[in-house]
Amino acid sequence: MTQVLVLGGTGEARALASGLVDRGVAVTSSLAGRVADPRLPAGAVRIGGFGGPEGLARWLSGHGTVAVVDATHPFAERIGASAVEGARRADVPLLRLQRPGWQQGPGDDWHWADSLGEAAELVETLGDRIFLTSGRQGLSAFARCTRPWFLARCVDPPEPPLPPRLEVLLGRGPYTVAGETALLRKHRIDVLVTKDSGGDMTTAKLTAARREGVPVVVVRRPERPPAHTVADVDAALAWVSAILGT
Incomplete structure (x- = not known):
C-alpha cells in the first residue's frame, strides 16, 4: 500500500x-x-x-x-x-x-521576462549569439527569431518548430563554472537565457555570465x-x- x-x-x-x-x-x-x-x-x-x-x-x-x-x-x-x-x-x-529562486547579485546584468515569448523579444535587442538553457520544450518560442544565432542546451533532442540558426548541445547538469566559462568563450555568447529554476545544479552558468560580462534574460516563475x-x-x-x- x-x-x-x-x-x-x-x-x-x-x-x-x-x-x-x-x-x-x-x-x-x-x-x-x-x-x-x-x-x-x-x-x-x-x-x-x-x-x-x-x-x-x-x-x-x-x-x-x-x-x-x-x-x-x-x-x-x-x-x-x-x-x-x-x-x-x-x-x-x-x-x-x-x-x-535565484537572487541577482552585484555584477549581474539580468533582464527579467514574464514568459519565454517575452524573452524572445528581449534577445533580439540584446545580442547576436544567444545561449538558451530554458529547456527543449520552450525552444518554439524563439522560432521566429531569424537574426540571432542560438546555442540550445537540452537533455534530449528538441522537435520543431525551432529557430532557423540553431546549434543543439545535449547535456545534463551539474555544471562547473570553468566549464560554463569555456562554453561562453568558445561560442562567443553575448546573451544567456534561463528560467528562474533555482538550485545549485545549473547555477554555474550565472556565475560564468557575471564574470564574462554576459547579460542574462531570466524568465520569472509562473x-x-x-x-x-x-x-x-x-x-x-x-x-x-x-x-x-x-
Missing part, C-alpha cells in the same frame, strides 16, 4: 524519496515522462500523467495514499495546479517542496495555486513524519 506520493523529476524529489525509503516509508514517485532516460528515485516509480485533477484524486483514493508532496520543477504549471485540486478532492494533505510550501528536503521529511505520526 502506498503511503506517500511524490510528484517528482527534480533532484529534491529524488532526495526526498531516498530519505523516505531509508525511514521505511512506502513511497511512489511520479514522473511526467518528458525525459527519455530519467534519473530514477528510490522506491516505486510511475511514469505519465494522471488525467487531470479527477484522475489524480482517483489514484490517491485507490492507492491508500496519506500524503502528497509536489516536488516538481518550479515551471511545471499544469501538474502543480492538478496536484492541489486532486489532493483536495481526495482529502489528502499536500505539501509543495519548492527550491528558492504563479501556482496556494499550498503549504517548504524550501528543502529536511523540512519535507519532517512534514511527512508529522503526517504519519512517526
Whole structure:
C-alpha cells in the first residue's frame, strides 16, 4: 500500500524519496515522462500523467495514499495546479517542496521576462549569439527569431518548430563554472537565457555570465495555486513524519 506520493523529476524529489525509503516509508514517485532516460528515485516509480485533477484524486483514493508532496520543477504549471485540486478532492494533505529562486547579485546584468515569448523579444535587442538553457520544450518560442544565432542546451533532442540558426548541445547538469566559462568563450555568447529554476545544479552558468560580462534574460516563475510550501528536503521529511505520526 502506498503511503506517500511524490510528484517528482527534480533532484529534491529524488532526495526526498531516498530519505523516505531509508525511514521505511512506502513511497511512489511520479514522473511526467518528458525525459527519455530519467534519473530514477528510490522506491516505486510511475511514469505519465494522471488525467487531470479527477484522475489524480482517483489514484490517491485507490492507492491508500496519506500524503502528497509536489516536488516538481518550479515551471511545471499544469501538474502543480492538478496536484492541489486532486489532493483536495481526495482529502489528502499536500505539501509543495519548492527550491528558492535565484537572487541577482552585484555584477549581474539580468533582464527579467514574464514568459519565454517575452524573452524572445528581449534577445533580439540584446545580442547576436544567444545561449538558451530554458529547456527543449520552450525552444518554439524563439522560432521566429531569424537574426540571432542560438546555442540550445537540452537533455534530449528538441522537435520543431525551432529557430532557423540553431546549434543543439545535449547535456545534463551539474555544471562547473570553468566549464560554463569555456562554453561562453568558445561560442562567443553575448546573451544567456534561463528560467528562474533555482538550485545549485545549473547555477554555474550565472556565475560564468557575471564574470564574462554576459547579460542574462531570466524568465520569472509562473504563479501556482496556494499550498503549504517548504524550501528543502529536511523540512519535507519532517512534514511527512508529522503526517504519519512517526
